[in-house]
Amino acid sequence: MLNVTNSEGVQLQAKLFRGFSDPARLAILQALQNGPQTVTDIVATTGMSQPNTSNHLGCLRDCGLVIAEQQGRFVTYHLSDDRVGDLLALASSLLADVARGVYDCTRYTSRDELRTKLIKEHIND
Amino acid sequence: MLNVTNSEGVQLQAKLFRGFSDPARLAILQALQNGPQTVTDIVATTGMSQPNTSNHLGCLRDCGLVIAEQQGRFVTYHLSDDRVGDLLALASSLLADVARGVYDCTRYTSRDELRTKLIKEHIND
DNA sequence: ATAATATATCAGCGTATCATGATATATGAA
DNA sequence: TTCATATATCATGATACGCTGATATATTAT
Numbered sequence: 272m273l274n275v276t277n278s279e280g281v282q283l284q285a286k287l288f289r290g291f292s293d294p295a296r297l298a299i300l301q302a303l304q305n306g307p308q309t310v311t312d313i314v315a316t317t318g319m320s321q322p323n324t325s326n327h328l329g330c331l332r333d334c335g336l337v338i339a340e341q342q343g344r345f346v347t348y349h350l351s352d353d354r355v356g357d358l359l360a361l362a363s364s365l366l367a368d369v370a371r372g373v374y375d376c377t378r379y380t381s382r383d384e385l386r387t388k389l390i391k392e393h394i395n396d
Numbered sequence: 397m398l399n400v401t402n403s404e405g406v407q408l409q410a411k412l413f414r415g416f417s418d419p420a421r422l423a424i425l426q427a428l429q430n431g432p433q434t435v436t437d438i439v440a441t442t443g444m445s446q447p448n449t450s451n452h453l454g455c456l457r458d459c460g461l462v463i464a465e466q467q468g469r470f471v472t473y474h475l476s477d478d479r480v481g482d483l484l485a486l487a488s489s490l491l492a493d494v495a496r497g498v499y500d501c502t503r504y505t506s507r508d509e510l511r512t513k514l515i516k517e518h519i520n521d
Numbered sequence: 522a523t524a525a526t527a528t529a530t531c532a533g534c535g536t537a538t539c540a541t542g543a544t545a546t547a548t549g550a551a
Numbered sequence: 552t553t554c555a556t557a558t559a560t561c562a563t564g565a566t567a568c569g570c571t572g573a574t575a576t577a578t579t580a581t
Binding site: 434435436446447449450451453454466468469470471 | 556557558559560561
């Protein structure tokens, strides 16, 4: 692949968005919008396993979306910047108007369309 | 996985962000910020293969981020909403302040860190 | 020092994602 | 109709991702 896709800016931006592109990480980010939380708190509020939570927090931390602070034997996480919340809010606003289309967004290639259909049918139950 | 991560809103939002989370799709979205373009145009400006471009356009279309309009035997694509551009701009703004951290955001699990290091070293060349 | 708790890391497995090259479909031109 | 062009889809392979269960590390309490 030898194209504009390799430009550094686009790569970085894609990585930034990847921080937001997983339900588990979004759940964490949303939880942190209510204020700082320890890993234990986040495990409790999200219901995810501890290693999984820790991994996603590591990803978010390395993305620069959250900041970790050790306090005693706990580690407290908080959003790194108000714009993280702004991005979430803007996405919600956009989503409100394009929600129907996003039901189909599971697919990358066409082989995913069956799964998408199944999901849609299931949602309609 | 039986947790908050399964809530419908979070899933949809994750799918929306996945539209932005790939360099190829970001390149397409940025190209479309200059106005509508046909697939042929996009293939030319991004340098991506035609099938790959088409696949990514399909993803963006199903995400609701772009809209396709058939004109003759061409299909012209345009951004579906101003907020798509707003999200890109907001991300750029955020990125400008956390760029250093995002260099590390390749990782999900720790096994990716070697790759990340290699990328970083390569960037520093 | 030992034990207990909080967090991070590891190994692995199943699946999704993205790229490619070949092919199908569809629209317009000769 | 036949051909050329524009776009979409298919088959496949390589890699990335996310989850789990086990383990390592680090900090506090006894």
